[in-house]
Amino acid sequence: MPVRLSVCMITKNEEEFLDRCLSSVSAVADEIIIADTGSTDDTVQIAKKHGATVYPIKWRNSFSAARNLSISKASGDWILLLDADEVLEETDIPLLREFMNTTSCDGCNFTIINYIGRTAGGLHTMHNAFRLLRNNGLYRFEGAIHEQIIRRDGKPIPAGAIETSSIRLYHYGYLDDVVRRKQKRKRNLPLLLKELNADPQNPFLMFNLANDYLACGEHEKALKLFDRAYHKMDTTQAYAPHLVYRRAVTLYNLGRYDLAAKAAQDGLNIYPACADLEYLLGTVFSEWGRYTLAIDSFNRCMSMPKPPDSLRFMQGSTTLRPLMALGNLYLRLGDYSRAYDAYAAVIKKDINCCSVLYQIGKVLNHIYADKATVVKKLIGFFLSPDYTPNLILLTDILIQERLYSQAASCCEKAAEDLSYKQDTDFLKANLYFYSRKFGEARRLFEELVSQEAASTNVLQNITCQSAQYLFVISLIEGKTVLDSDLALVERYCDRLTYRVYTQVRNVLNDRDESVFSPDESWPSVLTEVGRLFDRVLRTGEFDLFERLLYLLNWVDSKAVLIELAQVYLDNGYPGMAREQVLRSVKELDYLNPAGLSILAQTAGIPRAST
Structure with missing residues (x-):
């Protein structure tokens, strides 16, 4: 007879995540028990929609107390302990069923994949956490927070009673905006x-x-x-x-x-x-x-x-990560041949690792003065170069490498397939933008932000990026009232991006106030600022660029001048790049490997002027 599984949870104001969480266990849960500690949003209604039994309880500053109440109500043979901001990996459900039906153990640690930073699906850490308990009445939890499983009789848990499994839970609660909110x-x-x-x-x-x-x-x-x-x-x-x-x-x-x-x-x-x-x-x-x-x-x-x-605390430490690290290190050192070999080895191990193709494009652009050779070599990494998603990716890489005429040719071919119209319209808008055809670029970006994202999109965050480009176009056009542009950034981008662009508005309108908080993720802020600077400088808007430099006064990071140096270097101003690195050493007493790399690449180059 199959075993029964009770899902037990503690909630308070979890409407943002709860539906996705409970949907992920719907195929395996026989009952759902929720101890709710005072939700004032739609948490309880969402839980009941999934058939959960909800027990309202008073919060007594103890997760163990709430956890013990929830498991006391469970009738299943096993108890799955979930947090509302977690999602069970669908393909691991058979592994979970097999474990419950065959093991002699009393519990199991799962692999928790914690998404961190700004968006899910990218940066993450991993750890093991106790998530599955045999419902035999022998155990309870103790500890006000980060509660631990113990035996009720006070005896130690025998060795081997708790196994560790590769069953995965995805945790979204450590994303920057979630933690802040x-x-x-x-x-x-x-x-x-x-x-x-x-x-x-x-x-x-x-x-x-x-x-x-x-x-x-x-x-x-x-x-x-x-x-x-x-x-x-x-x-x-x-x-x-x-x-x-x-x-x-x-x-x-x-x-x-x-x-x-x-x-x-x-x-x-x-x-x-x-x-x-x-x-x-x-x-x-x-x-x-x-x-x-x-x-x-x-x-x-x-x-x-x-x-x-x-x-194991992250994925790929014996495969892709060290190869990527070697490629990045060789690239920093200017050893483009070895960088190329490392990146090519990544593709050989994982043909779907699209991010490395951008690095390969960068290396090839350094190696070959003949840009037709760059395109030919890059196309060689695509199994089906005429496949529309590959053409879209290739176009985007070529735009990143400022090979605009080659990108336009690829984009024109990709645009013949109307199934990917949002992708190709976005790429066309980019090409218009960097060709200083701002009216045409604005028209396409405005169309893109008015549309629902297509399920077929190859490129990520098209709507968010389109909102950012519209903001920059308004700056270039000399607008001083930016409320409507800022509203688009707020609507379609993450909160950190919105804060950066709000600070841009403050700087350009001479508002002596900061929207950043002391616990800001400053490396992420600096990355976003660098991306903004790059877009402006690439269009040749030097006056606007000079005005935007005051934004750096609001970024609490010693790496600000190194980031600025990288923008100068990427846009063909090696002398200015070198000058900013030397300023960083003199004024901030700061030099990181990126700065060292810039000094090496610009040795003997006189100061350049914008």
Whole structure:
């Protein structure tokens, strides 16, 4: 007889994610139990639509109390513990069924893929977390936050009672806008501090509190706690490898590369199968300027076997990641032949890794003065170059490389297939924009923001990018009232992009105020600012570009002048690029590997003028 599964959850104001979460388990859940701690939005209605039984409870500053109530109501043989901002991977449902029907264990850790940064589907971290419990009445949870499973009789959980599986849950709650909007860290910190005050020698509590400080950007506070926990940890505990890894990451983020390298190497001595630590070591060496050591580490990664789930914090550390890192390092060093070989090896391993094609286009553009050869070599990486999605991708790469006439030819051919009209209209609008035909560009971008995104689109974020281009066109046209353009950015882009463009408006209208917060994701802000600068400079709008430079005064990052230098270099002003790197060293006492690379590429070049 098949086993029954109860899904048990805690919710409060989760209408944004709950429908997707519950839909992901509809094929496997026999009942859904929800302990709701005071939702004022549509959470309860959404839960009931999925057939859930909802128990309203008073929040008592304890996740364990709420968790224990929810599992006490479960009638299934097994209990799946979910958070509302998680989604079960559909293709892993057979694996979940097999586990429940065959195992003699009492529980299972799943692989949690935590999306971070601005958008889902890109940057992520991974960890293992307890998510499946046999409903035999032997267990309960304790701890106000980051609750832990224990036996009710106080006995230790026997070795082997809890397995670790590759069953995947996708977690969306750590995306920048979600964290900012829900202020989870402000909720978590008081609970963790209270628990640590009650048990000040508990390394697991230190670890969890350090994680919250790290997420808030308070790296020094995080490091102190990671250090304390590290010297008290039991290396056999499930959290210990994560502690070792995040301690090394924190040192790296603080720029203490010597200590970060030592922390990563010490971690490898404890967990030699952890390829993520080896990859981190290579990354540290690369940023430290120890390029030979970095290359050695990345090559060692590729000789290591796939690590066990308990020692895996990201995907691809033995395959694509080190190859991409080698390609990027060789590109930075100007060794274009080796960069090309590394990127080509990525495509050989994963033909669907489209992002590497942009890097290949960049390398080929450096290697060959004859741009027809660049196009021919690039086309060689497409199995079916006449296939419309491939033509679209090829056109976009050529636009990025400023090969506009070649891009126009590809775009014209792609436009014959009306199934991809939004893609080709967007590419045409780009070509108009960079040809300074702003009226034609505006017409197409306005059409694009008025349309629903087509399911066939090859290019991502067409509507968002179109809104950004419309904003820039208004700047070029000399508009001073930008409310309607800003409204489009707010509607179609993420909150960080909206804040950047709002700050642009403030700067150009001489408003001495900042829309940024102290805990802003400054690297992401700087990336968005650099993209804006590049679009303006590529059109030759030098006066507007000079006015926009005041935006950098509002960006709290030492890397501002290096980012500006990269924009100058990409647009053919090597002397200006070199000058900004030297300014960074003199005025900010800051030089990173990107800056070093720019200095190497511009050696002997006199100052250029815009």
